Amino acid sequence: MDLSIIILNYNAAAFLEQCLYSVLKAVNNIDAEVIVVDNDSTDHSVEMLQHNFPQVKLITNHENLGFSKGNNIGVQHAQGDYLCILNPDTVVGETVFDEVLAFAKANPQIAFTTTQLIDGTGTYLPESKRNVPTPQIARQKILGNDSKYYAIHLQKDDNGEVEVLVGAMMVCKKSVYEKLGGFDPIYFMYGEDIDLSYTALQHGYQNYYLGKLKVIHFKGESTVKDRKYLERFYGAMGGLFYNKHFKKSKIEKALVDLALKGIIATKSIENESVVSTSNSYRVLVTNDNKLQIGFCDKVATYKQLSDLKWNSQTQFIWDTATLSFDEIINFMAGNTSSQYTYRFLNFKRNLIIGSDSSSSRGEVKELILE
Template identity: 40%
Template structure:
């Protein structure tokens, strides 16, 4: 078997559905398997998988055992030469795995491959490629110096500033939302460290792999949506967990004496104090803007009627039988519109392309997955995603 895709799920039933649907489509011409590991979700995630995706291997844990252990369990069941660790709040393109595997086979020193990630509004996610979070690098991230000096090599190491977002190349660290590597290598290094804190497990695995002499690669020629959601909201809890994660990583790989540990702790404390000070002047979260209108791209006029009833708002219908190029017709849409892309008639790759091309043009987006009765999307990477059930 060529590829095993492992998806660890916890209470994100609708995101899991569109994720597995996109993965299943992308694997149609690959000898592969999908393994969903569920960490005791209390929604109907498992029932949905059993009913809609009966060929998916489902592992149901009795407790929420965390990200590292859950993925390790999935990999232990995998049979593929390659594995993909994939978040359930992602959407892949139909050719994502074909491109990734072709690239993988060309590399003689292959470690882990990551890809270009965007949020639900089409914005590039800088964590797609990262550097080793030494105390200084972690400090520049937590204090935001990489944003103030985006072109500086000194301050942009956390997000691997030596590479542009549309440039493939070697990086130190990749994000756990999408990781492809050989299964034998994963097992050789012991997989995810089950002692890791949140936010450091993928950093640790990337670094451990690089220490074996293999190279990790950021691959920009395929794009994956990562909705992310509320777990990324930058509040005090996030900053505390970030400090714990960096502390764990630093002590495991770099700390050799108490002085270095004090140095690291000092940098992190200063960064968190500065972050908290800035947050006081940023005010509350921005008011969530409601769409001024809805634009449906489909080939099903009945769907327009259903959405009008569901949304209690007029829905402009664009028939894809006559309007082939979605992006060109967005020029006619009002700024502030919510664009609904019907996956029954628009591929996931096309949906992703629309998000990328229309980024920062004032639109929000929802996707209606094929054969599903809901819309799903997220307006930015700091908000929990939204699910709208179609009546």
């Protein structure tokens, strides 16, 4: 078997459903398996999986074991030569696995490969490619310079070597993952992708970013981006990561701690001011003439992207039975605006999902079809 796709889920049923629909279309020509590890969800994730996706291998944990342990369990059950660690709140195009897998096979010196990630508005997510967050970078943050945290030597659409990839989408050879020890279980959530990327570098491997390929990562469907989240994220980086990989003097530790506290305070304020967009115009792209969307206002309907017309304040609704995910992703990445929002009609046509901000949870809206 070529590829095992491992998706760790916790209370993200609606987004997981959309993710799996896209994943199964993307592995149509690959010898692959899809493994979902459920971390004791309290929503209807397990029931949804059992009913809608019997071909998916389901592993249910009886407690929330966190990101590292949950994914490592999935790897233990994986039969593929290559692994893809994938978040449940992602959407992939039909060709992405073919291209990433071909690249990984041709470059055995590379441990982890990822793509460009965009959020639910089509906006590029800079955490797609990062640098190792050394204490020196932490000191730069004290001075207000965050740029060194991100790998800005590459443009977002470039391909190239980077130090740190994001755990929302990582492809690697299973034997390499096992050689590196997988995700370190000392991390419950956040920081484990930084740690594993850095461990790969320490073992002489490279990590690689394929910016010409894009994957949607809605973000935040299992976690609210509040102060507690920030403390956990930067605590993982400052406490666990530095204690494991860097020798620190008392002065260096004090500087790192000061920087992290400043980041938490600043970003807590930023995350409180999430702008909600009000769209005056909605368009639905579908070739189903009978499809009616359960909104009280009118929805303009188009059968294909080439016919699409919109104004400066538009919500785009995608019928994924009509459009390919590659078409949708490329359109979103090429049409980003604070006045545009995007929604996905699920394959059962009873839900619309989407996200207007990478720092807050997305929207799941039940539909009543006429």
